[in-house]
Structures are given as C-alpha cells and as structure tokens.
Amino acid sequence: MSEDALKAAKEKYKSTVLLPKTEFPMKAGLQQVEPAMQAHWDSSGLYARIRKARAGAPAWVLHDGPPYANGDAHTGTGMNKILKDTVVKFRTMQGFDCPYVPGWDCHGLPIEHKMLAEMGGKLPEGTTALELREKCLEYATKWIDIQRRQFKSAGVLGRWDNPYLTTNPSYEASVLRVFRELVRRGFMTRALRPVHWSWAAQSALAEAELEYEDRTDPSVYVRFPLSSCGKDCKFRELVEARADSEQVWASLALLIWTTTPWTLPANVAVAAAEKAEYVLASYTRNGKREHLVMAQALLSKVAEKAKLQDVQVLETFPGETLRGVGYSHPFLDHACPVVFAEYVTLEDGTGLVHTAPGHGKEDFDTGKREKLPIVCPIDNAGKYFTGERLRKELQLSPTFEDTRGWLPMLEGQNVFKANPLIVEKLRGEGWLLHDEPYPHSYPHCWRTHTPVIFRVTEQWFVQIDHVDPDKQMNPQGKTLRQRLLDTIAAARWFPAWGQKRIGSMIENRPDWCVSRQRYWGIPIPAFQDTVTGEVVSDLETLDHVVSLVEKHGSNVWFDEANWPVEKLVPAKHARRKLVKMNDIFDVWFEAGSSFNAVMRTDHELADKPYRDGDYTAHSAMYLEGDDQHRGWFQVSLILSVATSGQSPFHDCLTSAFVVDEKGEKGSKSKGNIWAIDQGVKDLGADLIRLYFASVDTSSPVPVTYNLIKTHGEAYRKLRNTWRGLVSNLFDFEPAKHALVYDALLPLDRWALSQAAAVVHAMTEAFERYEFHTGLRELTHFCNVTLSAQYMDLCKDRLYCEAANSVARRSAQTTYWLLADMIVRLIAPVCVHTAEEMWRFLPKLEREPESVHMASWPVALGDAAAHPETRVTIGDVYLRANAKLDARYRALLQLKAESDRILDRMRKEKVIGKGYDANVLLGAQGETGTLLAMLGSPEQLEAELPEVLNVSAVKLDAGTDHGALQGFEPATDLKGLSLKVSVSEAKACVRCFRRTGDVGSVREHEHLCVRCAGVVG
C-alpha cells in the first residue's frame, strides 16, 4: 500500500466524518460585540420585557444605594453596580420579579463646594441661594448622564430611563414625610449641644461624615493658679495644717493637660477623679520653688518630661479632698471650680482635666450637671469672634481689663493657627510647665479634609433612645436603639461579621445631628416666631410645606421672590410673625429615606416588599461597600425602623474597597483608578465582570488591567469549551433528536451527574452571594471534567458514528444539555457572552429570546424518581448518579496511570498519538478487586480503549506482573501494573483507531468494521 493510496483513501472518507462546525467565533471581540448587544437590549426594551415576563412572580428587590453624582464611575462604584447586576440577574433567572431602579444622590456639600469655588469661594454679592442651587442641579445632572452611560457600558441592566434622584420633588417630599413622622412620634429634638463642626465647610457634621486622620497637635501642661477654697474644703485644712502653708499658697496651681490649647479661653472648670490619689508636690523650676496639685500616678512622668528638679511629694490625698477648690483662669477673669467626672483617667495628662463645655461632649455633660457656663467664642469659620462679641462670648465681666493683650491676639484667629500663639504666650507668662508635639488620630471633615472642632450649637437631633409611645408599632415600649438591634439581628448579613460591626455601632452611637448650615439640600421645614423665639414645626405646618415641595420642589424654600414666607406657612399661623429657619438636612438623611421615597413610593416598587412568613422588610437586599455600615445602612435602619417599624432590607451584602496591585486604596490622585467605561473599552465588560465574580470581594479587591487580563485565560477557556460543545450540535435539533434520559449512554449520564453537582454547588454559592466560590466549580467543570475528560472521550462517537446513531445522538443530547446549562450558569456574570451563546444554542421553541429571561438550571438528586421521558427541560437530565460517579472516578484513575506511561513513551518517540498504543493491565489486590467490580474482563476490554484513548486494552490474568517483561507498577493505584506496546494493527483511515479488524469488509479495505458499517 503506497502512501498516496492511503492519502487518497483518507480524503475519500473524510467527508463522511462528522466534524464540528459552528459560526460561534472563537475570538470574543468583546469591544465590538458588547456595545452592539447593549444597543440591541436598549432598542428591544429588554428590561421592560423581563419585567413583563416576571409579572406576578414573587418579588425580590435589590434596592440600589445611590452613588454620588459627582465625577466618573470608577472601578469601585463599577464593581458595586456589577455585583448588584449579577445578583439581580441571578434572582431573575431563579424566577423572581426583580425590578432594578438605580438612583443618584444629588445634594450635598461636595457639589455645593465645587459650584461655590467656581463662583470665587463664596456666594457673590447679589447672587441668590436659588441660583447656586440651580448650578448645583445642572452639575449633578451632567454627571448622572455620564455615570449612567458608564454603568450601562458594563452591561448593567435596569430602569435607566427613569432612575430615582434625590432632587426629584416627589423624593424630596418623601424625605420630609419621614421627618414629619419622626416629629409626630417624638424622635426629633432641637437642642443646644456640642457637635463636630467643620469650619472649612462651615457646617455641623454627623459621625458618618468624619474621617480619622493622623495629625500632630501641641500637648501642653498648664498651671491654673489656685485661688480660693470653700469653707469646709478639706484641701484647705490639709494645707493649713502645714508649717509652710504660706509658701505653698503663694505658688500653688492645678496642673492640667490639653492637646487643644485653643479651647483654653473657654475653660470654665477642672475635672478630677473622686477616687484617684492626688498629690501636693513641690519642685524647682528656673531656680524657683513652686507647688502643684496633680494625680499621683502621673507625677513622675510629668516631672521627667518637664525636667522638674527636687520634686517632693508633700501630701497625698484622694481626689474628693479637692471638693470646693477654686482657681482663677490664667488669663481671663473667671473664677472656676474643681468638679468631678467619671471619665477622668490616669493614662495620660495630669489627672486634672481642662473642662470647656463649649468644646467637648463630655465637658458639655459635666457642665450641664455642674451648671457651668457654656463658653464658645468661636464662629462658624473656626475663628475667634472679634471686639465686643468676643468679650460677650467669653462671658467676661464688664470690668475685666485685658492688660496682657490676650484678646487682641485671639481676635479673628483661626483656632489651629491660634494654638502656637497661645502656647508661646502661656510660656512667656510662666503658666506653661511643659509642651511637646502630640501625634494622634483626629477627626477630619471627610469632604474638606480639615480637622474638625467641637462646638456647641443649636441643631436638630434624632434621639436614638427615644421610646415610641405607639403601642401598635412598639408594644414592648423599647427604645429605638433596642429596636434597631432587634432589627439587625433579624436581617441576614454577608459576610456575617457585618452584623457585629453595625450592631456595636448602633449600641454606641450618639443622637444623630441631622441639620446642616448649607444651601444644596432639602430644607428642614421649620419657622421661628420673631416675637417669642418659638420654633414652629408642628404637623400642620409640615404637611403644608410637604405638599408645596411635592408640587414645586424644595426650591420653594429658597425662592424668596416667588415664595415669600407667608406662602410657606399654613393658614393657622398666618397672623404670626414667622421667619424661615435656614438649616437643611444632612444628605445622609435624604439617602436614608430612600426606603420610603423609593421602595414605598415608586410605582414599580411600592407593592414589592420582601416577605418571608411573618417577616417583612421594605426590600430584599442592600449591597454596598462595607463603609456603608456607618453610612447608608445605618441611617436607613434608623429612619426606617423609627418611622415604619420595619427593616429597610432583609439581606445586607458588603464588599471591601478596591485597591491597586500594592494593596493601596485607589485614588484618582495616585492614578491607580480608572473610569469603568474606559476599562470596558480596553478589556471588555464581560472580562471585568468575570474578574469581579472570581475574587473574594469581602476583602480588599486589587483591580488592575494586568490582573484582569490574567483572568482572560479563564474566559477563553470557558468560551472555547462551550464552542466545542455547540460545534457538535450543527445537525442536532433538540425536539427531534434528543434521547430520553434512560436511553443515554453511561458516560453521558456520568457527565450529567457531574453537571448536576456543579449546578448544585453553584446555586448554593450564589445564594450566599459568594460568586467566586460558585464560579470555581464551573471553571473546574469546564476545564477538567468537560474539556480534558468527557469531551475528549466523546470525539470518536460524535465524529465517526452514524449521524443518527444512538451513540452519537446520546452524546449530542448531552452536549446540548451541557451547553444549555453553562450558558445559564454564566449568564449573570458574563452577560454579553451568555447572550451571544444563547443565540447559537439549539433551543426548544418555548425558550425566551434572551438568556436573561431564561430560567436558572435545577439539578435533581440521586434519589429522584425517573420522570416521564418527554424531552423538555434540563432538570430531567441534570441528575446525580453516585454509582456512575464512582465508576468513572475509578476508570479515570486508570487513565491517569496509563497517561503517565504514554507520556514517557511519547517523549522517547516510541509513539505519537494514543491510538498508536495498546495497553496491558495487570491488576491484583485492591485494584484487582476494583476492576472486578467495574465489570467483566470482556466488558472492560471493550470499554477501556475509549476511556484511555488508545487502540486496545487487554487485561492480563497473570499473577506476578512485576516479574513479567515490560510491566511496571502504577504510581497511585496499588496492585496495578501496566505495559504499553506499540500497536501492530493497521489504522483505520477514517477513525484512526487500530482495532485489528481493518480491511475485514471487502468494499472498504482501509476501514475498520465499524466505519465500514457507517459508510455503508
């Protein structure tokens, strides 16, 4: 037989081989495919069609947290939206009705700041707040359009043409209704309290608006001269009893410590600990003998720092001895008392705490208890008042003469700039015992990044410990705090530690200051009576304003020309002299009201709360970065529980921040952050989405082009495996050719059993929102079970058996089911690719045109009863089969052993392809038993060539293979020996196998019997 003749024969039969064929491109071309796909989704109204298809199904609503309408949507916000979209698509496929209404947070300081900056830093003369607000709205609207385009480019599907905006009049009115409800239930109070104050932003700040940053402040030890002691003062007796009492009195001071020297002018008391030990000590400084009082425990530390000489402890006494002691303010004319407070500790300082109720929370509480005056000489901009105002705010007596020039120094000075001036003057006047730099973490304004100060102002607060008297909503008379904790416990937190985190925040949080002194926000609808000073915000007034805002937007509050105050107040107050109050709401109050403004108000969402038995929440899920534990989640909980008694969500999923390859937080200034649509353009949305679904988003997620590209291989593998499946279905019509489950070959049923396990694991993981764990299963299944194992073993059947043979149709039925399953499983993640696959997948007529309307696969367990045999849906087939699992596990182990030897022989150039080889197996012991269980020798010899991908397999009955020529022991299977030999048989030119019967059929001398039969 000549080479040419063989070649000719091969050519002749090649056309009878059923080779794979498909138009599904190997190369993804995401950059072209995705925009086209999105355009098609848009024009065909996919979102609306999904809504329609799920109408009447149980609702499952993920309520979108509104990103801030300022700047590009970058990787972090992009990841968040992508994860949300993945959840929504998954739940939709599971059969739920999942409307997704995206929203934007439009009000707030950053935008106002930016607009003000464009106007030159502050509102120019003659410009109204209304004009500023219009500029702000324009700016926000611009970014909403940009961000919308960016999110859509990532394949995120939702009601983009009608999102919720916190600037919509209906939204604003809903926020006000939440406020009204708080007022009605008694949660609101307007009170004078110390609040975090941003002097740069000139507004109060809430806890959520603080960021702790490191900074260094001057730490000073200051002598406050002791001036008087009450009549029964024990300390006085103590000193009087001393022989040197006169010298002691002459130079005696309380030693206090502070890191905020600028608050010293507001000092009104010194706090001590009743139970702690204090000392009266003497020392020499600058050649002078002086006396001081401070805590015993801190004396040596302070003495060392201040380099005090000859320190002598004259007396030791408990703190309570100091009751009745008074001192005079070192540079003002106040006479101040020593008071006692719990929070005085002996860790730092002197055990004597400088107390300024105008500038500290604890100080304020102490001041209230001790009836101390509240001194607060600082204006909105963080500067000391000037002139008479300063004297007044410092509560100086009219006779006070500022002989040493303190007041001129302070006037108009920024507090942080005043610090060193004060220190130097204290030093000059001899009050300063010691000073040093003190590095610590200190609260900063999260928007302006300037250090905040504590300042007493009158603000609106939500009282966290208020008990709602409503018996129906709060039957057990619990505080809001307790009810919040109950609500938190009833929700589900992913990861689970989120519950602890937010729980401890709620346990410890102070009342919520919700008023801000800005323009770009929703006004707090309150008036002040210019005659009585009374604050008017009764329900009728609120209702009146709410209805105006609902119709005309919150601008009515700022539009002096068209909306004079008379129009804003209800008829009942018409005769009073009222003026508008100028506070607006904390933006968090707005976002936190979305449960009401969106979930309970939106026409598409209002009837879709989450229900599970008796449990009800306004939505099924919130999904945000874990910074929202102190932000949106918390404020939403507070407002929702207080006003509705329900949780805003049932599931709360958080993700960590995105970081760069060095693990550093992304920021635009570092350039390690990119707009999401740029990434989509460069890498493809599906690739980015696959990446986010492949990593554990509960710890910091590194996001770089390189890392994402690394996952390109996983994408290509998935795509090609799927292509391998679908390319063998070119002549397969499910309705016509699919076999019933019981007619499928064992190998095929095994593959389906493996698939069932994947569906199972993946569903479970996705229901826990652990996409990366689920995806692992799918990747492994595609790479190993399918590509390397199953599909390799099916090739001969698919290519060489008769087109309509059971063997081939069985494989095709399985390929079809697997392809179908994979498309569905990947659809929530690779939304475009899955849709593309869906077009190429042979489908039954009843399937929807978009994969995103299709159902999530369901797998049956082992024990499932055999359903009837009509070919309809995947879940008839995706069926566990433990027996087949075990059988193929064993067979594949044999394959691994034979592969090792075949590989070596290939490297030795003894053989090339597997069909060149025959394998002899000798099995004893465990493996012998195993093989015997797998089938009779004849059965195995018939089956194994396909599994091992060789031409022939013989079982050797010999007993001592180790001694037989050429046998070698297996690596892992005990008792197994193998011998691989080069097959002498002729290869069939059609199927390449060396079956030993080539030429048996006279008409086809180059074919094996099987192929001859097929060719006919």
Next chain:
RNA sequence: GCGCCGGUAGCUCAGCUGGUUAGAGCACACGCCUGAUAAGCGUGAGGUCGGCGGUUCGAGUCCGCCCCGGCGCACCA
C-alpha cells in the same frame, strides 16, 4: 488603645465539625496531536499552609503570644 476580618504554590482561590504523601484553575517547563486548530491533550516542576509556643496518638484546621495587611471603634481632655 480596644475590637473584627484576613495572611495556603508566581497569580486567583478551595480545604466541612482536627486524621492517610496539602488541592484546583491560570501562568511556567517539557512533550503529543493537527478532525474544537491564533484551538485541543498529556506530563512535570512549584508550598517549612505568616512566625513562635501549646493541647493531641495526630493541626493548615483547636488554644496562647507575636508579626504583617485591611477595616472598624474612640471618654486620645
């Protein structure tokens, strides 16, 4: 300062209630195939499971301390 989470091959991740030589994919190396072909298959080399100590017959898995990273809290006057 206190608390929470994490630290497993170059990368991304599995390792349940402690139990045989610690797994997977990707990447890498070496081959094979040329009928999934800018594909596919096989084999291999990579880890003292952050460190130290303890409990145990036995620990990546439990306990203690420490180091590193991330996050949160705050009465740092």
